[in-house]
Structures are given as structure tokens and as C-alpha cells.
Amino acid sequence: MYITAASTISHQPTFKNAGFSKLIEPLKTDSELISPNFKDYIDAGLLRRMSKILRMSVTAAKDCLQQAGVDQPGAIIVGTGLGCLQDTEKFLNNFLTIEGLLPPTSFIQSTHNTIAGQISLSIGNHGYNMTHTQNTLSFEHALIDAGLLLVEGNDNIIVGAADEYIEILGEIGEKLSANPAINLTSGASFFVVSKDQSGNSIAKIKDVVTVGLVQDINVSIENFLTNNTLEESEIDLVLYSDFVDSGLVSDVVKRFENSSEAINYTNLVGIYPSNSSFALHYAADRIQNNNKIKTVLIINGLNRINLGLTLIQSIEA
Amino acid sequence: MSVRITGIGIVSAIGLNVAENLFSLKNSKSGIGRIQYLDQNGDYLVGEVKSSNQELVSRVGVKSQPISRTSLLGLAAAREAWGENKHSSGLRTGIISATSVGGMDQTEHFYRDFLDHNNPDFQVLKCHDSGNTTERIAAELGISGYINTLSTACSSGANAIMLGARLIEQGRLDRVLVGGTDALTQFTLNGFRSLMIYDDQWCRPFDESRSGLNLGEGAAFLLMENDKSVDFSGNKTLCCLTGWANAADAYHQTASSPDGKGATMAIQNAIQVSGLSALDISYINAHGTGTKNNDLSESVALLNIFGDNCPDFSSTKPFTGHTLAAAGAIEAVFSVLAIQNGIIFPNLNYSEAITETGLVPITEFQSDQPVTSVLSNSFGFGGNNSSLVFSVNNS
Numbered sequence: 001m002y003i004t005a006a007s008t009i010s011h012q013p014t015f016k017n018a019g020f021s022k023l024i025e026p027l028k029t030d031s032e033l034i035s036p037n038f039k040d041y042i043d044a045g046l047l048r049r050m051s052k053i054l055r056m057s058v059t060a061a062k063d064c065l066q067q068a069g070v071d072q073p074g075a076i077i078v079g080t081g082l083g084c085l086q087d088t089e090k091f092l093n094n095f096l097t098i099e100g101l102l103p104p105t106s107f108i109q110s111t112h113n114t115i116a117g118q119i120s121l122s123i124g125n126h127g128y129n130m131t132h133t134q135n136t137l138s139f140e141h142a143l144i145d146a147g148l149l150l151v152e153g154n155d156n157i158i159v160g161a162a163d164e165y166i167e168i169l170g171e172i173g174e175k176l177s178a179n180p181a182i183n184l185t186s187g188a189s190f191f192v193v194s195k196d197q198s199g200n201s202i203a204k205i206k207d208v209v210t211v212g213l214v215q216d217i218n219v220s221i222e223n224f225l226t227n228n229t230l231e232e233s234e235i236d237l238v239l240y241s242d243f244v245d246s247g248l249v250s251d252v253v254k255r256f257e258n259s260s261e262a263i264n265y266t267n268l269v270g271i272y273p274s275n276s277s278f279a280l281h282y283a284a285d286r287i288q289n290n291n292k293i294k295t296v297l298i299i300n301g302l303n304r305i306n307l308g309l310t311l312i313q314s315i316e317a
Numbered sequence: 318m319s320v321r322i323t324g325i326g327i328v329s330a331i332g333l334n335v336a337e338n339l340f341s342l343k344n345s346k347s348g349i350g351r352i353q354y355l356d357q358n359g360d361y362l363v364g365e366v367k368s369s370n371q372e373l374v375s376r377v378g379v380k381s382q383p384i385s386r387t388s389l390l391g392l393a394a395a396r397e398a399w400g401e402n403k404h405s406s407g408l409r410t411g412i413i414s415a416t417s418v419g420g421m422d423q424t425e426h427f428y429r430d431f432l433d434h435n436n437p438d439f440q441v442l443k444c445h446d447s448g449n450t451t452e453r454i455a456a457e458l459g460i461s462g463y464i465n466t467l468s469t470a471c472s473s474g475a476n477a478i479m480l481g482a483r484l485i486e487q488g489r490l491d492r493v494l495v496g497g498t499d500a501l502t503q504f505t506l507n508g509f510r511s512l513m514i515y516d517d518q519w520c521r522p523f524d525e526s527r528s529g530l531n532l533g534e535g536a537a538f539l540l541m542e543n544d545k546s547v548d549f550s551g552n553k554t555l556c557c558l559t560g561w562a563n564a565a566d567a568y569h570q571t572a573s574s575p576d577g578k579g580a581t582m583a584i585q586n587a588i589q590v591s592g593l594s595a596l597d598i599s600y601i602n603a604h605g606t607g608t609k610n611n612d613l614s615e616s617v618a619l620l621n622i623f624g625d626n627c628p629d630f631s632s633t634k635p636f637t638g639h640t641l642a643a644a645g646a647i648e649a650v651f652s653v654l655a656i657q658n659g660i661i662f663p664n665l666n667y668s669e670a671i672t673e674t675g676l677v678p679i680t681e682f683q684s685d686q687p688v689t690s691v692l693s694n695s696f697g698f699g700g701n702n703s704s705l706v707f708s709v710n711n712s
Contacts, residue, residue, distance in 0.1 A: 120700065125565055129564075
């Protein structure tokens with residue numbers, strides 16, 4: 001599977017900023033979403049009703065199509081850990097506090113598949129339309145689905161992930177987390193993926209695996225490398241996230257220390273359940289800007305019980 | 318295409334297992350009635366599972382709390398579908414569930430307390446996210462590895478079944494539990510009320526006088542296996558999933574297109590994948606929610622595909638209520654039962670055909686029918702349309 005376009009809206013200057021991976025510094029705790037001019041992508045009437053997650057997603061998806069020069073993608077596949085939180089909370093508020101007739105918009109837009117649905121509506125796409133929501137592995141599951149579709153003959157697929165921060169998450173995080181200093185953010189990363197390599201290809205996604213209720217991270221990584229006939233020393237860059245600084249994953253990353261650069265991408269983009277989609281864009285951007293980086297491994301350990309592994313390779317000339 | 322189905326499990330308003338559901342279907346016994354369990358004022362008609370959370374907890378034997386009603390329902394159905402199957406390190410086993418509300422049944426209580434500053438229990442939010450619903454079921458069944466959740470509103474359950482079949486076809490899994498689960502919540506009940514499509518009377522799918530849906534709750538799971546897995550398990554094949562397709566209507570966020578474009582594409586493509594022709598379909602388990610818009614759009618799609626030769630069809634939602642993300646899975650189990658037993662289910666509460674299309678559903682229970690292939694439709698918000706084809710096992 002080849003990435004032919006990538007677009008990210010996040011708390012970093014990622015949007016329409018190729019080479020961002022060289023520039024960005026670890027995220028500060030008071031950061032905010034860097035919003036592009038959404039009106040350039042979304043009709044003003046629609047935009048007014050759209051929550052943050054919908055604006056980010058439709059814009060990033062449309063940017064991808066422009067980059068790839070694709071009018072109609074073969075399918076639209078979205079991963080989201082928590083879905084449309086802003087509209088969900090708004091409708092909770094409405095029906096718990098309003099007597100009588102309720103405005104329906106926030107209910108309509110609260111379902112997880114509003115994201116993929118709005119992308120299909122905004123471009124009039126009738127293809128396969130899917131939404132995966134497996135908390136921290138939502139994006140990896142979307143990628144696996146895209147891989148299946150490419151084998152089935154579909155092509156030029158939009159695949160991406162998004163999650164939005166709402167204020168109550170901060171309070172919930174403090175109550176439920178051992179570490180109150182977690183940096184919760186919003187983000188959306190979308191891609192166009194294709195079956196065959198072309199002049200537009202940025203990078204190749206060699207393999208994606210999810211391990212739900214993971215038992216031994218080390219064993220899972222070893223199996224993944226073996227299945228891809230790779231040695232640890234052949235990985236040039238390891239991008240990882242760790243469960244609220246538990247150190248579980250950073251211990252595992254030590255095995256790559258001698259040969260690879262290792263970066264905790266959650267420090268760059270903040271915490272949201274689908275932030276491994278940012279890592280994929282970051283990996284592709286690094287590969288494009290440094291011809292020494294040929295093989296990148298993403299180790300998604302944001303949630304203690306789930307492991308996502310993604311292998312990205314540079315395009316061979 | 319052909320993927321074996323070797324196990325089924327179901328919990329709905331008309332029964333807590335497959336046998337009870339079959340009994341109710343055979344006896345035209347609806348499970349829809351006034352609210353008994355949901356904490357909601359008003360005299361709404363709902364298809365509740367006739368068990369409190371406490372009864373469900375002891376029924377499925379879970380110890381750790383909090384757990385959502387959505388997980389409890391899902392676990393009950395998944396356990397029945399899994400049956401006595403054994404784990405094996407040589408088989409890659411996965412689970413794909415579908416849910417639209419996830420742990421909302423717990424979250425909405427939390428949020429009321431939160432607004433009232435009434436000592437809200439933040440711990441219940443651990444089971445809010447949809448993925449957690451599935452992880453809880455997987456953990457109880459001892460399944461790890463490929464654990465996934467789909468959420469595409471009312472077509473979610475059908476999509477979980479389709480994804481499972483594709484993973485088996487491409488050799489990514491040897492067996493997979495697929496299905497969906499949704500608890501009844503104040504959130505969804507008030508949501509459909511806000512859309513003005515909640516019927517205060519019995520829902521009347523495909524009837525000219527239809528004026529909305531009745532919500533239900535429940536869960537259903539199916540076990541799918543490849544040859545290697547069947548060699549290990551020795552399970553009998555109940556029937557096969559032979560066709561599947563998903564298409565976007567791309568017409569409106571909630572309404573279906575008047576020309577039934579997305580629905581037509583889903584049905585047509587699913588039949589094509591099955592290798593059958595439209596004439597081979599013996600029975601259609603329709604989406605048939607009872608809303609003005611869905612039933613008209615679906616009827617137009619049926620006419621687009623079948624013309625004057627529309628097979629026997631019915632909506633079983635007057636039995637169960639509309640169970641949202643579980644609907645596609647519950648109706649998949651009904652489709653399996655139709656093939657297994659040679660039966661066709663009645664479309665309750667019907668009296669007069671929709672003027673524009675004139676299609677007449679089956680209104681009486683039919684037995685001794687040659688049911689060889691069943692088409693099951695599931696259409697959701699965001700124009701998400703999915704169709705599945707189930708066929709007798711010919712191998």
C-alpha cells in the first residue's frame with residue numbers, strides 16, 4: 001500500500017507544511033489547535049454547523065484529494081477513538097436540561113460515522129464508507145481495512161483518523177489518570193493510499209498489525225519483525241507512544257537504541273486516541289526529507305492493553 | 318464468495334437466546350411494550366431486553382465493574398454464539414463488534430450527576446468508549462489479537478459481519494465472532510424524538526400509515542470459520558455468508574435519497590458478490606424501520622433491483638424494535654434461522670401498501686418454505702448502506 005497524499009491538522013504547524021518534521025519541537029502544555037482557513041475547503045453554511053472534528057476531517061480529506069489529484073476516492077475509511085464528542089456532549093446537555101422539543105442537529109452529528117459520512121457528502125462519493133472505533137487502535141484498524149480493499153480491487157482510498165478535545169476531558173483525565181500532567185489535544189490526519197507505486201507515491205506502508213489485549217509487547221514486536229524478515233538493526237527510526245509515561249514501551253524501545261533514532265510522538269502532538277495517524281504522517285515526512293531513513297517502525301502503546309505496529313518504507317527509485 | 322457460519326447467539330426484546338427468539342417469531346409475539354427498565358419519563362413504546370442490569374450481570378457472570386449494559390447484552394449473545402468452542406494457539410481468532418451507543422447507558426447517568434454537582438461517578442466513564450464495549454466481551458471470552466469495533470449507526474452490525482468475512486477470505490483470520498450490540502438509552506430515545514421519527518404507536522414498517530420507529534435494544538453474534546478452523550472445531554455449518562456490500566448514499570446526513578441510490582448499489586453489489594442472480598433470493602429481511610423516509614427509499618431500491626418479481630419480504634423490527642447497531646446482527650441471526658428452518662417471518666402491524674410503490678410484505682408466519690438465499694438490508698445515518706446475502710451450505 002502506497003501513500004500518495006497526507007494531510008494533518010494538529011496543535012503543530014503540520015497543515016500544508018511539507019518538511020514539518022524537521023521543524024517541530026515537543027508540544028507545550030498550553031498549546032492550541034492550529035486551524036487552517038476552513039472556509040477554503042467547506043461551504044460556509046455547512047461549516048457553521050460543524051464541530052471541530054468534522055471541520056478538521058473534511059478539510060484534511062479534501063486537501064489529500066487535491067494533493068493526489070483524485071476527484072473521487074474508491075472508498076472512505078475513518079478511525080476515531082472517541083468520535084464526535086462536542087456534539088455528543090451538546091445533545092446530552094440538551095435532553096437533560098431542555099423540556100419539550102429538542103433541536104436534532106447535535107444528535108444527528110453525534111454518531112461516529114458523521115465524519116466519514118460528511119466527507120462522502122461533501123464530495124458526492126458513493127463508495128465503501130467505514131468507521132472504525134477501537135480506542136487507541138482505531139487508525140490501525142482503518143489502515144488494515146484499506147489494505148483489504150486494495151486487494152479486492154478498490155483503489156485511491158481516503159483513510160484517516162481524527163479525535164477532538166473537549167473541556168470535560170481534562171477533568172475526566174485528572175480524575176481517572178495517575179498522572180494529571182497529561183497533554184490532551186485534538187488532531188486529524190488523512191491520507192490517500194493506492195495499490196501501485198506511482199510518481200505521487202510518498203512512502204510505502206509495508207505492514208500493519210493490531211494486538212488487542214496484548215500479553216507481551218516484546219514477543220509481538222519480534223513476531224512482527226520476523227514476519228517482515230527484518231532485523232532490529234534495519235529499523236532507522238522508531239516512533240512510539242507510551243501509556244501515560246508508564247515506561248512499558250520506552251523500555252521496549254531500548255532494544256533499538258544502538259541502531260535507530262527513537263522519538264515519542266505523543267510528546268510532539270499530544271494525547272488523543274488516534275494520534276498514531278500523526279505518527280504515520282510524521283514518518284512519511286521524515287522519509288521524504290532524509291534519504292538515509294528507509295525503514296520506520298511505529299509502536300503504538302498509548303493504551304496499556306493495546307498494541308499497534310506499523311512498518312513504513314521509503315520508495316525505492 | 319462463501320464463508321461458513323457455525324454459531325449464532327442473540328439477546329433481544331423477544332428472548333434471551335436463539336430458542337426464545339425463534340419461539341416468539343413463530344408465534345408472532347412482539348417484544349415491544351411500555352418502558353420497564355430505562356430511566357426515562359414518558360409512555361414510550363420500546364423493545365427492551367426483559368432483564369435488569371443486575372440480572373444480566375449474574376447471567377453472564379462478570380465480576381469486574383463498571384460495565385455497560387451494551388457490553389452485558391453483547392457478552393450474553395457472544396457467549397451463546399461461541400458455545401463450547403475451544404481456544405487453540407494454532408488458530409487466529411478475532412472479534413468484531415458494532416455499537417452506536419457504547420457505554421452511553423452509563424455515561425448519561427454520570428452526566429446528569431455531573432450537571433447537578435451530585436457526586437458524579439467518573440469511574441463509569443472507563444466503559445464509555447465503544448472500543449471498550451468490545452474489549453470487555455473479548456476479555457471474558459479469552460480472545461486477544463484482532464479486536465475491533467465498527468460504528469456506522471444503523472448499518473454497523475451488518476458491516477461487522479462483512480468485515481469478518483473479508484478478513485477470513487483474505488486469510489487474515491481463521492475464525493471470527495462478528496456482531497453488534499446496543500443498549501436502549503435516553504440519549505438515543507430523545508435523539509429519535511428530536512428528529513420527529515419516534516412513533517408513539519406500534520411501528521408499522523411498509524404500511525402507508527407508518528409514522529416512525531420504536532427503538533429496541535439487544536445484541537447478536539455469529540461465529541464464522543474457515544476450513545482450517547472447522548477441521549479443528551468439527552462444527553456443523555449452519556449456512557454461509559455469500560454476499561456483502563457497502564455503499565454511500567451521499568444524499569443527506571440523516572435522510573435517504575428518494576431514488577434509493579445507495580440502497581440500490583448495496584443490494585446490487587451484494588448479490589453480485591454472492592454470484593447469484595436477483596431471482597435466486599428467496600426472502601428479504603428488510604431494514605424497514607417504519608419511518609416515512611426509509612421505507613419509501615428502501616421500497617424504491619427493491620423495485621430498482623427486482624422489478625415486478627420482488628421476493629417475499631418483511632421487516633422484523635415490529636418484533637424487536639430498531640436495535641440500531643445491533644439490528645444488522647440480530648437480523649442476520651433471523652436470516653440464518655429462516656434458512657435453517659425453512660421459515661419466513663411476518664411483518665407485524667401492516668395493513669395497507671405504500672401508495673407510491675405498492676409493495677406488500679409477508680404478514681403471516683410461513684413454514685415449510687424453500688428458503689435457499691436471504692438478503693438482509695441495513696441502512697444508516699450518513700447514508701451508510703449495507704446488504705448481506707446468506708445462502709444454504711452447498712459444499
